[in-house]
Amino acid sequence: MPPEVKDDPIHVRIRDLHKSYGDHHVLKGVSLDIHRGKTNLIIGPSGSGKTVLMRQLIRLENPDSGQLMVNGIDFAKLEGLNLAAMRRTFGMVFQMSALFDSMTVFDNVAFPLREHTGFSRKEIRERVMDRLAAFGVAAAAQKLPAQLSGGMQKRVAVARAMILESEILIYDEPTTGLDPITTEMVDELIIEAEEMFGVTSIVISHDMASVVRIANYLSFLHQGEIAATGTPEDLLHSEHPATSEFIRASRISLDW
Amino acid sequence: MSDAAPSAPATPEKTSKLRAQARDASEWLAKVFLSPFVEIGALFKLLWESVFWGIRPPYRGRLFVEAMEFIGIGSIFLVSLTAVFVGGVLALQLVDGFRDFGAENQTGAVIGLALAREVGPVFAALMVTSRAGSAMTTELGSMRVTNQIDALVTMAVNPVQYLVVPRLVAGFVMVPVLTMLFNIVGVAGAFFVAVGLLGLDPGVFMDRLKWLVDWDDVSQGLIKSMVFGVAVTLIACRQGFYARGGAAGVGRATNRAVVQSAIAILVLDYLVTSLVLGQGFF
Numbered sequence: 001m002p003p004e005v006k007d008d009p010i011h012v013r014i015r016d017l018h019k020s021y022g023d024h025h026v027l028k029g030v031s032l033d034i035h036r037g038k039t040n041l042i043i044g045p046s047g048s049g050k051t052v053l054m055r056q057l058i059r060l061e062n063p064d065s066g067q068l069m070v071n072g073i074d075f076a077k078l079e080g081l082n083l084a085a086m087r088r089t090f091g092m093v094f095q096m097s098a099l100f101d102s103m104t105v106f107d108n109v110a111f112p113l114r115e116h117t118g119f120s121r122k123e124i125r126e127r128v129m130d131r132l133a134a135f136g137v138a139a140a141a142q143k144l145p146a147q148l149s150g151g152m153q154k155r156v157a158v159a160r161a162m163i164l165e166s167e168i169l170i171y172d173e174p175t176t177g178l179d180p181i182t183t184e185m186v187d188e189l190i191i192e193a194e195e196m197f198g199v200t201s202i203v204i205s206h207d208m209a210s211v212v213r214i215a216n217y218l219s220f221l222h223q224g225e226i227a228a229t230g231t232p233e234d235l236l237h238s239e240h241p242a243t244s245e246f247i248r249a250s251r252i253s254l255d256w
Numbered sequence: 257m258s259d260a261a262p263s264a265p266a267t268p269e270k271t272s273k274l275r276a277q278a279r280d281a282s283e284w285l286a287k288v289f290l291s292p293f294v295e296i297g298a299l300f301k302l303l304w305e306s307v308f309w310g311i312r313p314p315y316r317g318r319l320f321v322e323a324m325e326f327i328g329i330g331s332i333f334l335v336s337l338t339a340v341f342v343g344g345v346l347a348l349q350l351v352d353g354f355r356d357f358g359a360e361n362q363t364g365a366v367i368g369l370a371l372a373r374e375v376g377p378v379f380a381a382l383m384v385t386s387r388a389g390s391a392m393t394t395e396l397g398s399m400r401v402t403n404q405i406d407a408l409v410t411m412a413v414n415p416v417q418y419l420v421v422p423r424l425v426a427g428f429v430m431v432p433v434l435t436m437l438f439n440i441v442g443v444a445g446a447f448f449v450a451v452g453l454l455g456l457d458p459g460v461f462m463d464r465l466k467w468l469v470d471w472d473d474v475s476q477g478l479i480k481s482m483v484f485g486v487a488v489t490l491i492a493c494r495q496g497f498y499a500r501g502g503a504a505g506v507g508r509a510t511n512r513a514v515v516q517s518a519i520a521i522l523v524l525d526y527l528v529t530s531l532v533l534g535q536g537f538f
Contacts, residue, residue, distance in 0.1 A: 088412050
């Protein structure tokens, strides 16, 4: 990667992204900058298009038009082996963790290494156990995902998403349905991942409590468009009616 | 001159309502008649993707072995159990029927022919559908609705290559093996009933069977079973792979997979038999 790309503070540039399903126009020209090495939150009410945006970001679906510039390459235009190679830039943590339930925790985390590297068994073992230890779940290595709590499953999912040393981690609604203590734990996990490994985090959420704890940059998605973007403080002062209404309804104040 | 009052002129609201109803009815009719073709098209698309990804590395031998074990080894007991009773009941019926005109000595020959050409491949495929096909749909459907298939994509692993190809190959290889097992156990069940219970001469039973049934009959059944093996695993994988709507959606997908597989086996049986015998389709 050329140094000018590596030093670019904007890791992902999303420009005029559109996505429709039949007559339903969900993303209506989303433009957004994702900051390198920071935690970027995308918030918005249910039905605003957050999950659709996430699915375009990781190319689980193809956008109708627009650009997804990642390290200077338009990810939206890639196909075949180039697309597969580019996908390794991203790690994805799904809402329900999406761990392979037929595999142990160890095998889940080892899976990307076995698929994409020629590492020996010993090397894979060392790397996986190191990563599990870093996230505090080494003792659960031989357990099945169903035997873990929601918080531990999230930790394993983050360890798996990061095992190929991806530059960008995307979290889809990471705290939805979790109790307040586990929610705080997951928020700390996102910060840990960023601090320990310098990754760029993109968090799709509607949980404003998490916003004030972890966000470096915040964008508000409303009816398929970015209504406001900036630091959390910028958004808390936003005069955009839907943004201020969402924040007011979340009962978040500046004195956090 | 009629006294009847003239009918009220159609209002614009009434006309547009009628038009909407006509449109709904035509859309419903199109959906009903076109959906089988859409489904068949989707199956061929998945088959093409499977061939495309199946010939490309990496080749994950462990997944192929696991799928063969699941479809083949896991079905041995069920296939054997049904084969014993199918062979037995065929013997009961044929000995009883043939006795009316003194032809019970032909029982072994007819049972051998029926098993090798028709009963073996059809029943083995139906048993694989009911045990392995439904389980495959449920497993892939659960993976779909819990984002495990999406997770594979995000880890740059092609899900067709990883999940569908090993199962298709296993179906292609193991359904013929199970068909041979069905044939052998079915003949054994028929022999036990015809000779052991109904008093037919064992030498005559086996002699007539060997006289009538040759390799062409067995190979006809094996060709069919290969086609059935691909069809039932393809249908099971397609339904699971594209399942939607949570646990209820997975249940509906499994139901569709079993029904479609059973129909496909019987329709393909007719088509392949017509081709093999050179009789034309209709």
